[in-house]
Amino acid sequence: MLPSLSQVIAEKKAGQPPTHGQGAMSHGTPDTSQPKIETRHLNFYYGQRQALFDISIQVPQRNVTALIGPSGCGKSTFLRTLNRMNDIVDGARVEGLVQLDGTDIYRPNIDVVSLRKRVGMVFQKSNPFPKSVFDNVAFGPRIAGLTDRKKLGEIVESCLKRAALWEEVSHRLKDSALALSGGQQQRLCIARALATDPEVLLMDEPASALDPASTARVEDLIFELRRNYTIVIVTHNMQQAARVSEFTAFFFQGRLIEMDRTDQLFTKPKEKETEDYITGRFG
Amino acid sequence: MSNTPDSESRATGARLTSATLSPAERPSLQKRWSLTTLKEQCIRLVLFCCALLSVATTAGIILVLFSETLLFFSQVSVLSFFGDTVWQPQSQDNPRFGIWPLACGTFLVAGIAGLIGMPLGLLSALYLSEYASERSRSYLKPTLEVLAGIPSIVYGYFALVFLTPYVLQPIFMNALGFEVGGFNVLSAGIVVGIMIVPTISSLSEDVLRSVPRGLREAGLALGSTKFDVSVRIVLPAALSGIMAAFLLALSRAVGETMAVTIAAGSQPDLSLNVLRSIETMTAYIVMVSLGEAAAGSIEYRSLYVVAMSLFLITLVMNIIARFILRRYRNVYQ
Ligand SMILES: Nc1ncnc2c1ncn2[C@@H]1O[C@H](COP(=O)(O)OP(=O)(O)O)[C@@H](O)[C@H]1O
Ligand SMILES: [Mg+2]
Numbered sequence: 001m002l003p004s005l006s007q008v009i010a011e012k013k014a015g016q017p018p019t020h021g022q023g024a025m026s027h028g029t030p031d032t033s034q035p036k037i038e039t040r041h042l043n044f045y046y047g048q049r050q051a052l053f054d055i056s057i058q059v060p061q062r063n064v065t066a067l068i069g070p071s072g073c074g075k076s077t078f079l080r081t082l083n084r085m086n087d088i089v090d091g092a093r094v095e096g097l098v099q100l101d102g103t104d105i106y107r108p109n110i111d112v113v114s115l116r117k118r119v120g121m122v123f124q125k126s127n128p129f130p131k132s133v134f135d136n137v138a139f140g141p142r143i144a145g146l147t148d149r150k151k152l153g154e155i156v157e158s159c160l161k162r163a164a165l166w167e168e169v170s171h172r173l174k175d176s177a178l179a180l181s182g183g184q185q186q187r188l189c190i191a192r193a194l195a196t197d198p199e200v201l202l203m204d205e206p207a208s209a210l211d212p213a214s215t216a217r218v219e220d221l222i223f224e225l226r227r228n229y230t231i232v233i234v235t236h237n238m239q240q241a242a243r244v245s246e247f248t249a250f251f252f253q254g255r256l257i258e259m260d261r262t263d264q265l266f267t268k269p270k271e272k273e274t275e276d277y278i279t280g281r282f283g
Numbered sequence: 284m285s286n287t288p289d290s291e292s293r294a295t296g297a298r299l300t301s302a303t304l305s306p307a308e309r310p311s312l313q314k315r316w317s318l319t320t321l322k323e324q325c326i327r328l329v330l331f332c333c334a335l336l337s338v339a340t341t342a343g344i345i346l347v348l349f350s351e352t353l354l355f356f357s358q359v360s361v362l363s364f365f366g367d368t369v370w371q372p373q374s375q376d377n378p379r380f381g382i383w384p385l386a387c388g389t390f391l392v393a394g395i396a397g398l399i400g401m402p403l404g405l406l407s408a409l410y411l412s413e414y415a416s417e418r419s420r421s422y423l424k425p426t427l428e429v430l431a432g433i434p435s436i437v438y439g440y441f442a443l444v445f446l447t448p449y450v451l452q453p454i455f456m457n458a459l460g461f462e463v464g465g466f467n468v469l470s471a472g473i474v475v476g477i478m479i480v481p482t483i484s485s486l487s488e489d490v491l492r493s494v495p496r497g498l499r500e501a502g503l504a505l506g507s508t509k510f511d512v513s514v515r516i517v518l519p520a521a522l523s524g525i526m527a528a529f530l531l532a533l534s535r536a537v538g539e540t541m542a543v544t545i546a547a548g549s550q551p552d553l554s555l556n557v558l559r560s561i562e563t564m565t566a567y568i569v570m571v572s573l574g575e576a577a578a579g580s581i582e583y584r585s586l587y588v589v590a591m592s593l594f595l596i597t598l599v600m601n602i603i604a605r606f607i608l609r610r611y612r613n614v615y616q
Contacts, residue, residue, distance in 0.1 A: 143505065
């Protein structure tokens with residue numbers, strides 16, 4: 001039996017008292033004083049087909065924000081507008097405003113390469129390069145021009161430690177990353193994303209292909225990282241959203257239905273669609 | 284499976300599907316000798332014979348090559364074949380059969396062709412797979428493949444009447460002062476290099492495209508430029524497949540006949556001067572075939588030993604290439 005959502009929320013509250021009920025965070029609405037990412041009236045089209053409708057959202061600094069919703073509702077599409085990964089899709093088109101720290105990232109003079117260094121991404125299917133563990137993590141710093149082996153080694157070690165992988169791979173940094181287990185590969189991808197020293201981490205169902213034990217490790221990791229990075233995580237698993245996130249946004253048919261503190265959204269949703277979804281009436 | 288009892292189905296009398304028939308009435312599954320099965324057998328036999336014929340032909344060719352090669356070595360020692368540096372099989376008083384002049388010609392042409400064809404082919408493959416839009420790809424790819432359809436004699440002629448007199452001689456002779464023969468290795472190497480571009484680009488492009496999309500996205504998401512992704516991720520991931528493409532193309536260059544016979548001439552000298560005429564193994568075979576070497580003569584048999592060498596060289600290159608390709612495919616399913 002899966003634990004019920006309210007159970008998960010209650011456990012999380014009990015387990016993490018200091019993280020809740022402080023300052024601006026205590027009154028049950030997202031901390032909107034200084035959003036890290038903000039979209040206004042965002043529409044997205046794949047050719048003729050509109051995939052996102054009028055999304056206005058504020059993603060708070062140094063928090064985990066979960067995007068939930070039924071399959072095909074546009075969660076991945078939305079996530080990929082935030083680091084302009086959709087640019088590589090033929091015929092994709094964006095309307096509206098997407099801001100990172102108040103800067104419109106779709107302005108013509110934006111350097112997409114530096115944007116993506118600041119906004120890292122972890123994919124659903126783990127995708128380590130067919131290189132050594134070391135070279136995977138060192139990839140980002142190297143393309144940024146770092147060649148000093150000692151510095152690279154320090155970065156690799158600290159990122160692997162932050163990704164909770166160092167213990168397992170410290171003695172096999174030269175081995176191919178493809179020889180790692182699925183869960184290790186996904187944590188390696190997280191370490192690799194951390195190595196470019198991003199401010200935002202976008203995660204698209206990072207644990208959906210993992211077994212329960214690896215999933216738990218990745219979730220713990222996300223929880224660990226939440227105070228140093230702004231994390232946006234897509235998940236179709238509501239328990240997961242409840243466990244790792246402080247804010248949750250519910251998407252449905254390309255629209256943002258509501259966004260609220262995770263405990264609020266899961267216990268007292270304001271919209272009927274949200275309630276139907278979290279009580280399992282559809283999706 | 285229908286469990287309806289027979290009696291009941293007869294009583295309704297309506298649905299006479301085989302499932303409701305009594306066992307005796309159901310169509311027998313036993314094989315019967317009919318016109319259809321006879322036709323099937325005939326087709327099968329004809330197809331089998333066709334397959335057998337091509338296998339038998341290959342086997343026959345190898346057998347002839349092998350036996351004539353053995354006969355050749357009963358008259359000329361293996362040592363002088365590999366040890367001598369002069370190839371003059373027609374000489375009446377002192378015929379000599381050192382393979383190196385011919386081998387040198389072949390490898391010079393293939394080497395120049397590789398120097399030209401490999402970068403050109405690889406870069407066009409990179410462009411097609413990483414940079415070109417679907418639209419331009421749909422024009423460029425067929426155009427490139429047309430190159431492969433041009434008869435090689437056209438390339439040879441192009442080298443002889445255009446490349447040598449209007450490009451190579453003005454540059455190397457008039458400007459730099461080197462002697463450039465009307466027949467020369469360089470012009471042959473260049474056109475063979477152009478000939479193998481389609482082979483390399485189309486094989487390499489397949490390999491490059493089979494690199495999973497996820498790796499490219501991972502690279503881009505880390506702040507790579509398209510060039511970084513191509514050079515640091517896609518190329519290394521596809522490297523073994525590209526090596527295989529190179530080998531296959533080089534084995535084509537080694538076996539190329541018409542263009543080199545026309546452009547490089549038939550002067551079997553052991554020399555690295557690419558501005559002079561040489562003779563390749565294939566060109567030698569052409570020459571002897573056109574001449575009047577009597578069957579059974581040593582000159583006639585030398586044709587087979589050269590053919591055998593050529594066959595072995597290209598066979599080994601092909602086997603290695605296919606081995607690499609197969610292993611590469613296993614990495615990404
Ligand atoms: N590359 C694409 N081209 C065209 N349509 C796409 C593409 N990617 C996704 N879509 C469509 O956009 C909609 C949203 O997809 P997606 O963002 O992947 O949903 P989710 O991640 O919530 O499951 C779906 O209907 C999907 O079919
Ligand atoms: Mg998705």
